[in-house]
Amino acid sequence: MATIKMNRAKSAAAAISYALGPNRMKEDTKEWLIDHGCPPEALKGNDRAVVRSGINISPTYATDEMKAVRQHANGDTVKNQVVRIIQSFAADDLDITNPNDWQKCNEIGYEFARRSFGGVDDESKESYYPPYQIAVYTHVDGKGHKLHNHIIVNKTNLNDGKQWTVDNLDQEWRSFREINDAVCREYGLKITQERSKKVKKTISERELELKGQYVWKNDLRTRIDEALAEIKKKNINLEDALKARGVDVRRRGQNGISYAFIDEEGKKRISRGKRLGTNYERESVDGYEQEIKQQREQQERAREATRSVRLDARRQAIDAVQKHQRHVERCIGTSRGRIERFGARKQAIIALVRSLQQAVDRSIALMKRLRADFERRKAEMKRFQAKIRKMDSIKSYQDLERQMRSAAKVAEQSKKTAAPKAIVAVTLRDELPENSSNQLIAATADMTRYLVMVDQGVWSGRQFKFSDPEKKALEKATPDQLQKINGIAKRQARRLSGIVDDAVEQQKKNAERLRAMRNQGKRYRR
Structure with missing residues (x-):
C-alpha cells in the first residue's frame, strides 16, 4: 500500500530543487539498481527524478512558473510557499527495478494530487484540473530502496490568487489519506483495512518535532510509559505510579480514559487515551495492568511450588553439587601437575642457556x-x-x-x-x-x-x-x-x-x- 506524509515548506525553490535533483543521482544507487535487475539503459539520466509530470505547470521549470504566479497574486510575500507531500510505495506493490513501475508510480501520484486539491472525476467538466500548480517527481533512491513521489503544490490559487488554507491540518491529512487509498485500489494496490496506530501523532505534532520544539503530548506519553514500566517492576497500581509523575488519570464509563497534567510551560493539559494512540486507551492500559497481576500470581505460585520440593529432589541436587565439586578438584590436581611439568621444562631451558653461555666463554x-x-x-x-x-x-x-x-x-x-x-x-x-x-x-x-x-x-x-x-x-x-x-x-x-x-x-x-x-x-x- 501507499503511505503519505505532508508538511509545509517555506521555500518553493528549495523544495523543487530537492525533488527534481538535477545531476544528483548517486552512482551507488545506479549500481544497486543494476545489480538487482534494472536495465542500464533506463538509468542514462543523472537527475534524481526519473519520471516527472505536472498539473497546470511544467515540472522542469516549476520554480520560475510558481514564482511568477505568487508575484502576480501577492508580490511573493507568502510565509510558507508550497505544500510538500511524500507518497511512498511498498516493495510488494511496485518494483523499484522495473521502469514500467516508475511510470505507474508517477501516474498514481498525479491522480492523487489532482483529486486531493479539487479536481473532479468527470473529465467533461471544466473543474477536472484543480486551480493549483502541482509538480510530481518520482524517485528511485533512498535508504529503503522504495519507489516514492515528491508532490510539490503551490499554495496560490490560480483563480482568485488566495492561499490554500485549512482549519484542521490533521483532518485534511485524513481526507488525503482516503483519496490515496481510493486511487491505489483503482491501480490494484493492496490497502490495509485497519489503520489504528499504537502512537497517534497529528501533523502539527510532527512539524513541531521537526523544528525541535516541545510537544506536550510526547511528554505525556513518556510519563505514562514510565509509569507502566514501574508497575511491572514494583507492586503498585497505575494510579499511584502516574500520580508520582504529576499525571491524574480518570476512567469514564466502560471504555473511556483521560489523562491530565501540567506541562513544562505551566499549562494544564488534558487528553483522552484514544488521541494518544492505542497503547494509551483504557482497554490496553487495563489489559496491561491485569497481565502484570497475573504474572505476579504465577510467580507466587511458582515460588510456593519451589518451597514444596520433595526431600529426594533436594538430595539429588546436593549429590550433583558434590559430584561437580569432586570433578573440579580433579581438574585442579591435573592443572597442578601441568604447572609442575612446565616448571621443570623452564629449569631445563635455564640450564641449557647457562651451558651455552659457558660454551661461548670457552670459545672466547x-x-x-x-x-x-x-x-x-x-x-x-x-x-x-x-x-x-x-x-x-x-x-x-x-x-x-x-x-x-x-x-x-x-x-x-x-x-x-x-x-x-x-x-x-x-x-x-x-x-x-x-x-x-x-x-x-x-x-x-x-x-x-x-x-x-x-x-x-x-x-x-x-x-x-x-x-x-x-x-x-x-x-x-x-x-x-x-x-x-x-x-x-x-x-x-x-x-x-x-x-x-x-x-x-x-x-x-x-x-x-x-x-x-x-x-x-x-x-x-x-
Missing part, C-alpha cells in the same frame, strides 16, 4: 689462546727472516760455514715446530668479501691476510692489533659460528704448514748450494 678463551700462539709464531718468523738476511752478507768461507750450520739448525728447529694455528673465521676464506661491513668477517679477513704475509716473508714488522669493533665482534661470536671457525682454522693451519715446509725445503737447497761452493773453494786453494 680459545680465541685468546689462538691469538697468543699467533703472536709467538710471528716472533719466530721474525727471527727466521733475520737469519736469512745474515746469509745474504757472506764475506768469507768461514762466514759461509757458520751460516750453513745456522741454517741447518734453523731447518732442524723448523721441523720440530708445530704447524701454526690459524685465527678464527666465520666463513670460508675464498668467500670473504673485501671491505665487509660485518666486523667479525672484517677481522677474519685482516687476520688471514696477516698470516699470508708472515708466511711469504713480506711482513713489515709492525705490531698487529684488532680494532675495537672487531674485538667486540669476536667476543660475541655464537657457538655455531665458532664451530665453523674451528674447521676453517684447521684448513688454514694445514695450508700455512705447507708454506713453511716449502720454505724449509728451499733453505735446504740453499745450504746444499753453499756446501758446493765451499768444496769448490777448497779445490781452488789446492
Whole structure:
C-alpha cells in the first residue's frame, strides 16, 4: 500500500530543487539498481527524478512558473510557499527495478494530487484540473530502496490568487489519506483495512518535532510509559505510579480514559487515551495492568511450588553439587601437575642457556689462546727472516760455514715446530668479501691476510692489533659460528704448514748450494 506524509515548506525553490535533483543521482544507487535487475539503459539520466509530470505547470521549470504566479497574486510575500507531500510505495506493490513501475508510480501520484486539491472525476467538466500548480517527481533512491513521489503544490490559487488554507491540518491529512487509498485500489494496490496506530501523532505534532520544539503530548506519553514500566517492576497500581509523575488519570464509563497534567510551560493539559494512540486507551492500559497481576500470581505460585520440593529432589541436587565439586578438584590436581611439568621444562631451558653461555666463554678463551700462539709464531718468523738476511752478507768461507750450520739448525728447529694455528673465521676464506661491513668477517679477513704475509716473508714488522669493533665482534661470536671457525682454522693451519715446509725445503737447497761452493773453494786453494 501507499503511505503519505505532508508538511509545509517555506521555500518553493528549495523544495523543487530537492525533488527534481538535477545531476544528483548517486552512482551507488545506479549500481544497486543494476545489480538487482534494472536495465542500464533506463538509468542514462543523472537527475534524481526519473519520471516527472505536472498539473497546470511544467515540472522542469516549476520554480520560475510558481514564482511568477505568487508575484502576480501577492508580490511573493507568502510565509510558507508550497505544500510538500511524500507518497511512498511498498516493495510488494511496485518494483523499484522495473521502469514500467516508475511510470505507474508517477501516474498514481498525479491522480492523487489532482483529486486531493479539487479536481473532479468527470473529465467533461471544466473543474477536472484543480486551480493549483502541482509538480510530481518520482524517485528511485533512498535508504529503503522504495519507489516514492515528491508532490510539490503551490499554495496560490490560480483563480482568485488566495492561499490554500485549512482549519484542521490533521483532518485534511485524513481526507488525503482516503483519496490515496481510493486511487491505489483503482491501480490494484493492496490497502490495509485497519489503520489504528499504537502512537497517534497529528501533523502539527510532527512539524513541531521537526523544528525541535516541545510537544506536550510526547511528554505525556513518556510519563505514562514510565509509569507502566514501574508497575511491572514494583507492586503498585497505575494510579499511584502516574500520580508520582504529576499525571491524574480518570476512567469514564466502560471504555473511556483521560489523562491530565501540567506541562513544562505551566499549562494544564488534558487528553483522552484514544488521541494518544492505542497503547494509551483504557482497554490496553487495563489489559496491561491485569497481565502484570497475573504474572505476579504465577510467580507466587511458582515460588510456593519451589518451597514444596520433595526431600529426594533436594538430595539429588546436593549429590550433583558434590559430584561437580569432586570433578573440579580433579581438574585442579591435573592443572597442578601441568604447572609442575612446565616448571621443570623452564629449569631445563635455564640450564641449557647457562651451558651455552659457558660454551661461548670457552670459545672466547680459545680465541685468546689462538691469538697468543699467533703472536709467538710471528716472533719466530721474525727471527727466521733475520737469519736469512745474515746469509745474504757472506764475506768469507768461514762466514759461509757458520751460516750453513745456522741454517741447518734453523731447518732442524723448523721441523720440530708445530704447524701454526690459524685465527678464527666465520666463513670460508675464498668467500670473504673485501671491505665487509660485518666486523667479525672484517677481522677474519685482516687476520688471514696477516698470516699470508708472515708466511711469504713480506711482513713489515709492525705490531698487529684488532680494532675495537672487531674485538667486540669476536667476543660475541655464537657457538655455531665458532664451530665453523674451528674447521676453517684447521684448513688454514694445514695450508700455512705447507708454506713453511716449502720454505724449509728451499733453505735446504740453499745450504746444499753453499756446501758446493765451499768444496769448490777448497779445490781452488789446492
